[in-house]
Amino acid sequence: AQSVTQLDSHVSVSEGTPVLLRCNYSSSYSPSLFWYVQHPNKGLQLLLKYTSAATLVKGINGFEAEFKKSETSFHLTKPSAHMSDAAEYFCVVSGSNNAGNMLTFGGGTRLMVKP
Amino acid sequence: NAGVTQTPKFQVLKTGQSMTLQCAQDMNHEYMSWYRQDPGMGLRLIHYSVGAGITDQGEVPNGYNVSRSTTEDFPLRLLSAAPSQTSVYFCASILAATGELFFGEGSRLTVL
Numbered sequence: 001a002q003s004v005t006q007l008d009s010h011v012s013v014s015e016g017t018p019v020l021l022r023c024n025y026s027s028s029y030s031p032s033l034f035w036y037v038q039h040p041n042k043g044l045q046l047l048l049k050y051t052s053a054a055t056l057v058k059g060i061n062g063f064e065a066e067f068k069k070s071e072t073s074f075h076l077t078k079p080s081a082h083m084s085d086a087a088e089y090f091c092v093v094s095g096s097n098n099a100g101n102m103l104t105f106g107g108g109t110r111l112m113v114k115p
Numbered sequence: 116n117a118g119v120t121q122t123p124k125f126q127v128l129k130t131g132q133s134m135t136l137q138c139a140q141d142m143n144h145e146y147m148s149w150y151r152q153d154p155g156m157g158l159r160l161i162h163y164s165v166g167a168g169i170t171d172q173g174e175v176p177n178g179y180n181v182s183r184s185t186t187e188d189f190p191l192r193l194l195s196a197a198p199s200q201t202s203v204y205f206c207a208s209i210l211a212a213t214g215e216l217f218f219g220e221g222s223r224l225t226v227l
Contacts, residue, residue, distance in 0.1 A: 032214045043205060043218040044158075051213050090158070098214030100148030100163025100207075101173060107157045 002027040004093050006106035014114045019063075019078040021109045023091035026072060032094040033074045035065055038108075039087045047089070050074065061085070086113045117141050121206050121219030128196045128226045136191040136222050138206030144217070146209035147189040148173070149181065151202040152221075158205065164189055196226045 007022040025031065032051045036044040048059025055067040061084075065076045074091060089109045095102035119140045128134055140147065148163040160173030162181040170181050178200060180192040193200060206219040 034215065036216070036218075041221075043220045044207075044216070045218070046215060049213065049215060092214075092216070094214035098209055098211050099146050099165050100160055100209065101171065103148075103160075103209070103214055103216065105158045 002029075002031070002093055002095050002102075002104050004091050004104050004106040006089075006091050006109045008109050009107065010110045010112065012112040012114060013081045015083055016080050019076070019081045019085065019111065021076040021089050021091075021111065023065075023074045023076065023106055024072055025074060025091070025093045027093055027095065029096050032098070033065075033067060034092040034094075035059065035063070035074075035076050036090045036092060037087050038090065044090065047076070081111075081113045083113050083115065086111055119206055119208055119217050119219040121204075121222050123222060124220065125223050126225070128193075128224065130196060130198060130226060132196050133192070133194050134196065134224075135193075136204055136206070136224075138189045138191065138219060139187050140189075140208040140217070141187065142208055142210075142217065143186060144208035144210060145186065146211050147183070148207050148209065148216075149179070149189070149191045150205045150207065151175065151200075152205060153202050161191065161204075193224075196224075198226045200224065201226045 035047040050067045091106040145166045149161040150158040164170045164183040204222045207216045
């Protein structure tokens with residue numbers, strides 16, 4: 001069995017300040033981990049992925065995440081928030097294979113960016 | 116470079132009506148899935164497929180049917196719509212080697 005917990009359902013930051021969105025996971029396998037972003041009334045778009053290569057993963061739009069096996073975490077960070085980063089973010093973990101039933105979603109974190 | 120195409124984008128149904136949400140992908144992915152997204156509930160898996168002719172139930176399959184006659188197409192059928200099926204539906208294809216999901220733009224369904 002596997003699970004994903006996004007520790008904050010809502011995060012609010014000021015423009016230009018750092019962003020931290022937290023994701024913890026549990027898995028019996030060596031998982032792949034993903035962050036997706038969903039802007040209002042849009043589909044989900046891949047931000048970045050960890051697939052057992054480098055533990056520090058860089059994604060689009062200045063986001064990065066670090067896979068920490070000892071802490072079972074995959075937190076998403078960005079040094080300086082932009083108004084366009086306001087969206088919902090989902091952490092996803094894969095299981096023994098990558099079929100639909102083996103991909104587990106976190107509950108999502110809504111990021112709000114204040115001017 | 117179409118990726119995953121979902122239709123329709125919006126639909127209003129009356130209780131008891133049937134309809135099909137269409138999903139097509141052009142990436143030759145074997146794995147595909149349907150999700151529904153409701154406020155505060157995240158994304159929940161309805162049905163999934165691991166190849167043409169092979170489908171299985173996800174977390175919330177009741178009231179929905181799927182088929183996978185070709186690799187490209189994975190339609191979702193509502194046989195008798197209920198207000199509880201008011202939701203936003205997403206189709207996704209999956210790169211089997213990594214688990215990366217490629218989503219359609221979503222279909223917003225309202226059942227009155």
